[in-house]
Amino acid sequence: MAPVYRLTGAKIEIKFNKTIGKLNFTSGLKVLSLRHLLKLKATNVMKIALAQLNYTIGDFDSNRKKIVECIDSAKSQSAQLIVFAEQAISGAPAYDLLNKVSFLDLCEETLRDIASHCENISVLIGLPVQCSNKTISVAALIENKKNQTLHR
Structure with missing residues (x-):
């Protein structure tokens, strides 16, 4: 059975078969080793870093700097x-700014800049994008310095 990851607030719950591991954290960067957390004897272990930061709405330079430092x-x-x-790039809640095309363009530009720092690591990061004349929150998956997919 594959592990199931569920993020809820400031907790990550990882279930593997009948084993449950929980980790609480406040702000900053925490790196989880699944082998350590679940005491697995598997040889293929994935280390996952969780970044819970204070983002500033519309301050793309500051948010990008914090994100790149965590990466x-x-x-x-x-x-x-x-x-x-969610909306780590733009800061949340952005309210009316989400209706401005220039704001959304800055989000995508910042995403491309962040992607250029993602060598030898995968990044899952939230941002708002325009889709069919409305703005939605998506999770962007970055691998090998390229934005691979956007997930609603």
Whole structure:
């Protein structure tokens, strides 16, 4: 049975067969080793970094800097995946700014800049995008310095 990951607030719950591991954290960067957390004897272990930061609405430079610092920190700790919050790039709640095309363009530009720092690590990060004349929150998966997919 494959592991199931569920993020709820400031907790991550990882279920593997009948084993349950829970980790509570406040802010900053936490790197989980599934082998350590679940005491697995598997040889293929994935390290996941969880970044819970204080983002500023519309301050793309500050948010990008915080995100890139966390990516670099996660890489130095041998994490293979780092997970950021919903609308980490734009800051939340952005309310009326989500209706401005220039704001959404800055989100996508910042995503491309962040992607250029994602060598040897995968990044799952939230941002708003325009889809069919409305704005939705998506999770962007970045691998090998490229935005691979957007998930609703």
